[in-house]
Amino acid sequence: MSNFFSLEIGKRSVLMHQTALSITGHNIANANTPGYTRQVADIVTTPPWHAPSLVQSGKPGQLGTGVEIAAVNRVRDEFIDTQIRHENKAEGYWAAMQNTLAKIEVILNEPTEDGLRGVMDMFWESWQDLSLHPESEAVRAVVVQRGMSLAEAFNHTHRQLVELREDVNAQVKVKVNEVNSIAMQIADLNKQILAVTISGKRPNDLLDKRDLLIDDLSRIADVKVFTDKNNMVTLQLGDRVLVEGKDYNRLGVNTDQEMYMVIWEDTQTRAKISSGELRGLLDARGRSSNPQEANPSEYKEIIPNMIADLNSLAKTIITKTNDIHRSGYSLNNNDNSNYLYPDGRNFFNQPVDINDSVDWAKFMSLNDEIINDLKNIAVAARPTWGKDPLGNLIKANFGDGGVALDIAQLKHYLNDSEWRIDSSPITDLAVTSFSFDIDGVTIIVDNTVTPPDPAPIQNMYDLAVALQEQIDGTALKGKIMVRSNGNQLTFYSNSNSFTLDTGTAVQISGKINQVTTDDYWRSVCADIGVLSQESQRVLKNQEVLLNELENKRQSISGVSLDEEMTNMIRFQHAYNAAARFITSIDEAMEVVINRMGLVGR
Structure with a gap:
């Protein structure tokens, strides 16, 4: 057996432990890198010398030839990855919903005196006061101001809800662009991973980058992941393939409607989004006007329903106030042609076409005739009439304020x-x-x-x-x-x-x-509050579950600095021992080469 055989064993040991130290250093360097998976060396013995054979001389046993690193593996649990991606889409959905619901609660600002219900209460109270003092111009001015405040409150709330819906709609486009960007990166990584894999190597860092992108994508939309033998992944979104190998299909949004519909760019057909942040945004925003969208909507229509409820309340207040106000008598009811008949007019401006498609809250405003002349407020239900000395009918008093009282009682309207x-x-x-x-x-x-x-x-x-x-x-x-x-x-x-x-x-x-109007609005706000509370609860549960799964993944795949320091010391000692072994063999060879044959000189 040649001494060079022993030198080869020592060399392999030194190189192996040097590589192991490099892997340890790589782990330590990426201890805080998002998505990084701890790598370990698969250390195996090299093939022994020599293999048993009938044509070779017999030996007492095989001689070991040293050590090598067969592969550098990632420590990864695919089952946990699947669980995390499954829970990611639920967490993304409820996060998007909660974000929108929280903004709606801020817009409604209930229950506070500054909310819409507080403004309505002041409006009804002003009519109650006017029923007690129908002749007071100051009280009439308060009614007008409270009416204008009520109209502005409805206008402002409607405007904010519409702007919120537009913001959510813009976020839909942003998320679609994110999906396209991630899909493009995954397709590019697939190409690189394939090139490394077919060369017989392990593209660990590339796999980490791709897995991190898939985790991010699973939060935005519900994707299914399939992996082949060459480490290539195929991603399915809804009923179509999003990424397959180095190719990917782009999502888009139609721009010919006010609200975006998520589509496949190549076919211009609607993309099916069933979960994730994108679905949460669509549920909050509601359907678009595109005929491809289901009607009735498959979405929860959070903001549109809120706007519809606001319009319904505004319509009730406008139409019922106007109905009663038109039956009353104003202070200007002294014309010989109509003094025996009610001369009330609409208190609020009212569209000619009374239907549910009108944005009542958006266009709610006071009649200019009421604003410009306080006497046009028809307070009296039935004025008392008398005759002057010439026998002409004259108004004896301003009436009983019954119309004002009736309007005030609309707060308790059934x-x-x-x-x-x-x-x-x-x-x-x-x-x-x-x-x-x-x-x-x-x-x-x-x-x-x-x-x-x-x-x-x-x-x-x-x-x-x-x-x-x-x-x-x-x-x-x-x-x-x-x-x-x-x-x-x-x-x-x-x-x-x-x-x-x-x-x-x-x-x-x-x-x-x-x-009642008060009960109705309280019920609407309560429904939003309950839904917001429920979304907070589910979101919190999802976050706890995801944290638990992430902790479990980190316990397996994460880098432990204490463990890496232990490995570093272990590999360093082994490296030193291997180097010392080479030195020993070198000294033995030095004796053979330089000292043998010198006896007797």
């Missing part, structure tokens, strides 16, 4: 209460007859219907007396609007009677539901 009373059929025809007073005017309704047809009763409000209805023979169903002032409604059927207090919801073969 919207579309539903009632139903069942009775056993007695005759072939059922006669429905009843009467009631509204503002001193007696209304008589007399309907004859054939069972089981319903007797149509139109919506009413502000009942001055109890409503009595005698029904013989059929079940009648209709809608009735009344004030939530605690008055009782008494329904009679033959000899039996049922007394209902409208201050609470009561059911007699049906229901009476009350929704």
Whole structure:
């Protein structure tokens, strides 16, 4: 056995431990690098000398030839990676939702005196004051100012919600660009990884970069990851491939609509986004007007529904205030042509086309005739008239302020209460007859219907007396609007009677539901608050879960400086020992070469 054989073993040991020290140094250098995976050397013995053979001389055993590093491996758990990416998309979704909901809560600013409900309360209070002092110009001025403040509050809230929706829409485009950027980088890394892999090497750092990009992408959108034998990944987004090898498909947004729709650039078809930040933004923003978007929307429509609720409240306040105000008498009602009739006009400007598509909150404003002349505020429900010495009719007083009181009571307005009373059929025809007073005017309704047809009763409000209805023979169903002032409604059927207090919801073969403007807005704000609270809870749970998974991944893949220092000392001692071994062999060879054959000289 040649001494050079031993030198080769020593050399291999030195080189191996030197490489191991380099790997340790690489780990220490990247201890704080995001996405870096700890690398370890796969240390194996080199093939022994010589392999057993029938044509070779027998030896007592194989001779070891040293050591080498077979591969440099990443310490990575793919199952944990899959779990993290799965939870990433949920965390991204709820983070986007919570961010939007938090902004909506700031816009609504409820419950505070500066919120919309506080402004509404002051508006109703001003009408209450005006009902007590209908002749006061100062109180009328307060009503106008409170009305203008209410209109501006609705305008401002609507404007902020629209701007928030536009901001979220802009974020959709930003996230689409991020997806394209990440997809392009992953495709480029796939190309580099393939070149290294087919050469028989391990592209560890390139794999780390790609895995980090996939983690980032999984937070934005729901992607499925498939890896082949050459370490190439294929990413699937929805029902299409986003990245395949060195190629990728780009996402885009259509720019011909006000709200962006996420599409595939090559086919111009809608991209299916079911989770992640991008889906959270789409749920908050709502659908676009593109026909490819599902109708009814598959999104949660957070901001559009909020705007619709705001418009619904504004519409109710505008139309009901105007309806009552037009029935009143103003201080200018002294023209001989109309002094016997109500001369009230719209208090708020009202569109001609009354439908749900109108942005009532956006365009809410006071009638210029009211702003320019406070006398045009129609406060009186029924002025008292007299005659002058010449026998002409004159207004004796300003009235009882009943219209102002009615408007003030809109705060307790009951919207579309539903009632139903069942009775056993007695005759072939059922006669429905009843009467009631509204503002001193007696209304008589007399309907004859054939069972089981319903007797149509139109919506009413502000009942001055109890409503009595005698029904013989059929079940009648209709809608009735009344004030939530605690008055009782008494329904009679033959000899039996049922007394209902409208201050609470009561059911007699049906229901009476009350929704006041105050209750309605409180309910809208409460719904947003509950959804925001729920998103905070889910987001917090997701963050805890992700932190737990990340800690588990770091315990496996992360760099421990203490462990690396231990390895460094271990490899350093082994390196020194290998170097010492080479020195020993060198000294032995020096004896053989320089000292042998000198005996007797």
